[in-house]
Structure formats: C-alpha cells, structure tokens
Amino acid sequence: MREFTYADRVERVSPSATLAISNKASALEADGVDVVDLSVGEPDFDTPQPIKDAAESALEAGHTGYTTSNGVPALREAIADSLAEDGLDFYDPEDIIVTPGGKQALFEVFQTLVDDGDEVVLLDPAWVSYEAMTKLAGGDLTRVDTAAHDFALEPAIPALTEAVSDETTLLVLNSPGNPHGAVYGESALEAVRDLAVDHDFTVISDEIYSEITYNGVEMTSIGALSGMADRTVTLNGFSKSYAMTGWRLGYFAAPEGVIEQAGKVHSHSVSCATNFVQRAGITALEDVDEEIDEMVEAFAERREFLLSAFADHGIDIVEPEGAFYMMVPVAEDDQAWCDDAIETAHVATVPGSAFGTPGYARISYANSKDRLAEAIDRLDDADLL
Secondary structure, three states: OOOOOOOOHHHHOOHHHHHHHHHHHHHHHOOOOEEEEEEOOOOOOOHHHHHHHHHHHHOOOOOOOOOOOOHHHHHHHHHHHHHHOOOOOHHHHHHEEOOOOHHHHHHHHHHHHHOOOOOEEEOOOOHHHHHHHHHHHHOOEEEEEOOOOOOOHHHHHHHHHHHHOEEEEEEEEEOOOOOOOOOHHHHHHHHHHHHHHHOOOOOEOOOOOOOOOOOOOOOOOHHHOOOOOOOOOEEEOOOOOOOOOOOOOOOEEHHHHHHHHHHHHHHHOOOOOOOHHHHHHHHHHHHOOHHHHHHHHHHHHHHHHHHHHHHOOOOOOOOOEEEEEEEEEOOOOOOHHHHHHHOOOEEEEEHHHHHHOEEEEEOOOOHHHHHHHHHHHHHOOOOOO
C-alpha cells in the first residue's frame, strides 16, 4: 500500500482526548456494556421546542440555500443585541461572523491571528482543542497553572505576569471554564486587561458557557472592560446553553480588521453556516429564557448532589461556579485511573492531563442524578474513590 507523506501541521497534534474517551465508551456500549458516560460535554436535554419549531418553519419557508458568508443579517443583529446586554455594545452586526459551531469559530480566529512561532498563552487546565489549534497554526504554547489556586485566576496573576511579554500574541480566556467550571471575577480580568494593554496582545474570550452559572454568580466579559474593545475577540455559540450541540452554530465578534481577514478563512472553508439553523438561532436568543433557566436549575441540583457524594467519600472538590464539569482529584497517574474507571467500573471520564493538569479526572454532570449516583457506586465498588 502506498505511503503518504503528511503535513507537519497535522503531525504536531493528537486526536481529541475527550472524543477518544467518548468513542471508547460507544464501542463498549456497542458490545452490550452499560457505560455511565461522564466524559461528554453535551447537555442531556432536548433542544427547546421553540427552536425546533423555528427550524421547521424556516425549512418550510425555503431557507435551504446559501446565506451571506458571515451570516444572515437578522441573526447577526440578534447576536449584537445579546452581546450588548453583556456590556459589549460596541459590536455592530458587521463585526460578527456566524460559524458552523463554536469550534469552527475558534479555528478561524487562530488561523487568522497566529503565525509560525507566535506565542499563545493558556490558563491550565485548558480545553484540549486550544493546544491543538495553536499547533495547527504554527504557534508556540506558554502555559500558566491555576490548579494550585483551586482554578481561580486572581492568585495566578503573578505567574501570568511572569509568563507574558511583548512577544505574546494571544491569551485565551474561558470563563465559565471547561474543564474546571471556574468563573473569573472582574478584578482578575482587570489584571489581565492591564497585561494585555501593557504588552499589546489580543485576548480570545471563549464564553460558550456564559448562560450556565450558579448561586447568583455573574460572568464578566473582558471585552466590556475599558481598553479591551479593540483587543478582544469574543466567542460564543448555541451548543451548550441552548442544548444545540448537533445543530452546529457558533459565532465570534471582533474588531473590523479581524473580521475582514477571518472572513477569508471562513469563506474559503465552510462558506456559511446552515441557513435554516441560523434562523432557529434567532429564536434561541430571543425566546427560550425559561427553558435555559430550567436546564441550569437541573445542572445546579446535580452539582450539589456530586459535591455531597464525593464529600461522603472524603474527596474535596473545588466547587464549580459555572458550566457542567468538575475536576476530581485522583491518582498521580490520571490516565491509568481513567482507564481503570472505564474498563473496570464502566464509568467514562477524561484525564486531567489532557487539559494540562495531571492528577485529576474531569467529569461532566450533564447526566441524570440516577446515573450520577450509579457512577459513584461503581467507582466506589472498584476502589477508585
């Protein structure tokens, strides 16, 4: 068989660790094994009915062709209005590109802003694809640990100050965050702002979990801080907050020049996001507040259940303030622990080392309380707690 020569850019990256675990769980299930899958970052709720109705109406109305590359004007207007509610009132509809999923939005921004040898700074633990996207773009990684500070950003600011320099191109913020569920406070973000201004680097603010916070915690968007409007790319999407993972709809908002250049990547790769899905996105932004509240309430109950269950086993968990994940301290060899969990207890989790933070396993509580209780029992029976 002929041997192919592969591009350096793909040789630099590994497959997604989260998807690899999910695929392993699916393979076991195909063999008849009952797996409690706590690896997947996907709400276990159906897409709210008004969104599905809007998509059906759009299909019936014939919205099945291409749209303008950057997205239908009505959706970009709705997104601009939504961003304005978070203090980002400087974004016009023309400053927004709608993409097939939030991951595509990130990919386009990395391809636009990161060149060979450019420094990208990540706050560990960091979502697995940030590293891969940096390497695909040819960038170099600098990582700053927050695990030593219970995933809080403010006590890690001195380390971040040491890490960044005039050579830094990009810093990635994810708040509420995957995999830790931390929500960064305004004072910490102001410190990041000061560093970004002093060293003239750009910040990607990944706000995909912005609607999912607990106990009255409110997310601050760093782009709303003074001095950040022209150095922030704000990214969001519909997968998590609106239970629309399979619909593939995301977006980013950025200064005019970034939109102009990123539009080249967008138009030459995906052309546009799906027409009728974009129409449904308008309804998501304007007409499903009650459904979101119900989802967040269910996540909050599950979070409390797990915190209590782990405490009963003598395991202290850093309480997540947002998203639907928590980091569980496990054995030093977290990969081996996760392998034992899925092979022995048939519970799927993701090793913390995949996020740059060994010694932990990430679990998703986007699952019913009954299944979460089953997972705890199985891990306990397998002497993994």
